[in-house]
Amino acid sequence: MTVTIGITVFAIAQGLTYPLISLLLAERGASEIVVGLNAAAFMLGLAISVLVVPAxxxxxxxxxxxxxxxxxxxxxxxxxxxxxxxALWFVLRFALGFCVNAIYVFGEAWLNAASADTVRGRVAGVYSAGMTLGFVIGPLAIPLFGTEDGLAFAACAVLISLAAFGLGLMSRRARVEPEKLELADLPRFARAAPLLILLVLAFGFVDATVLSFAPLHMVGGGASTAAAATFIAVMHLGMIVAQPVLGVLLDRVDRWHVAIGCLAATGLIFGALMLLPATGMLIWPLGALGGAAFFGIYTSALAILGQEHKGPMLVAGASAFSLAYAAGGMLGPAATGALVNVMPGMTFALVAVLGMVSAVMLVWHR
Structure with missing residues (x-):
């Protein structure tokens, strides 16, 4: 419960900042490349903070x-x-990524350390559902508070402060603690689980790209700013409903098969979304399905991590996940921004290709 609350509140901040900052930068004349690089600054903060976490x-x-x-x-x-x-927003985006990395690493290691393997998929599903609930609340704050005067940012800061206080009180009762992290364990984990790292790399690429550019894709296709923010929320509502169901599936069938299915579905759905009109009705159910599919990649990876690794390697895996997510999250928005700058309308092209290619790679190597 403590870990799920922490990740839910973090997701509110990330769910708010990705679409809101993208929209604000676009309103102020920033190019797609600047939008992508700003999103990449968050991921760089995640990556750099891994060096500090062991201390x-x-x-x-x-x-x-x-x-x-x-x-x-x-x-x-x-x-x-x-x-x-x-310029300051780049520094702040980096700082935000640096701060929240602790929630990724310790939350996921803590979650797996306290879970029995027979229910690990369901626990991962509930955890992911809590995370996606935060992603829904975040974008919905945009039409509620607006994009001016910094009110949405301030309200989110107040909520996070309250959650931090409550979580600090609850965490004192925890009976299970994850192992200590050593940087030397990171290359050991990378050699032992390269396909697992690929899963999280793909998730980071898709997650950062979709959250950063879906609002711009919607607005560029004729939708309103409120509709663009609502699309992000609908996509995450699909995640909330799907992750607990996916968790049950992860406990009943081969977890790698579930991951492959999520990758393939991600590629197909976002390829279709790129071709459909932004003001059409079909984008709403497809958006919900696409969100469920791509977040399922991470839920699968989290369950596989706890199944295949224990002790120090579990914590090293959570840290490697953070680095892989950060790498994918930096590459995705930067590459997509460059592509869209020369080929408008190709917002989800790289997401579609990555999903299908990664699925084929896992089938080949598994």
Whole structure:
């Protein structure tokens, strides 16, 4: 419960900042390349923070590290609320990624350490559903608070601060703690589980690309700003409904088969979304299905991690997940921004190709 609350609140911040910052940058004349690079700054913060996490684990408990990350994220969001300088927004986006990495690493290691393998898929499904609930709340704050005056950022900062306080109190009762992290374990995990890292790399690519560019794709196709934000929310509603169901499936069939299915479905659905009119009715059910499919990649990876790795390698795996997600998240928006700049309308082309190619690779190597 403690871990799920932490990740849900983090997801509110990420779900808000991705579409809101993209829309604000576009309104102020930023190009698609600038939008993509700004999203990549968040992922760079995630990656760099992995170098600091081992030092934190020597002095703080897992719950304390998560609370520190939430508190830092709240302060960063206040910075967005009071500033409109492009250069500073890159620094703040980096800082936000740096702070929330603690929630990724410790939350997922903690979750798997406390879960029995017979129900690991269902636990991962509930965890992912909580995360996606946060992603739904985040975009919905845009039409509620608007895009002016920094009110949406400020409201999110207040919510995160309250959650950090509550989580700090609850984490004192935790009976299970993940192992300490050593940087030397990261290359060991990479050699032992390259396909698992590929799964998370693909998820990071799709997640960052879709959250950053789907609003711009919608607006560019004639939809309103409110409709663009609502599309992100509908996509995540599909995730919420699907992840617990997917968790049951992960406990009953080969978890790698589920992951392959999610990759293939992601490629097909987003390829179709790219070809459909942004104002058509069909985009709404397809958006929900696409969100369910691509987030299922991560739910599958999380269940496989706990199934195949224990002890220090479990924590190393959670850290490797963070790096892989960050790498995919930096590459996806940057590459898509460059592509859309020269080929307008090809917003989801790389997502579609990556989903299908990754599915084929896993079938070939499994």
């Amino acid at each position: 934190l684990t020597r002095h703080l408990r897992a719950g304390q590290v998560i609370v520190a990350g939430l508190a830092g994220a709240a302060v960063t969001l206040v910075g967005f609320a009071v500033s409109d300088t492009f």
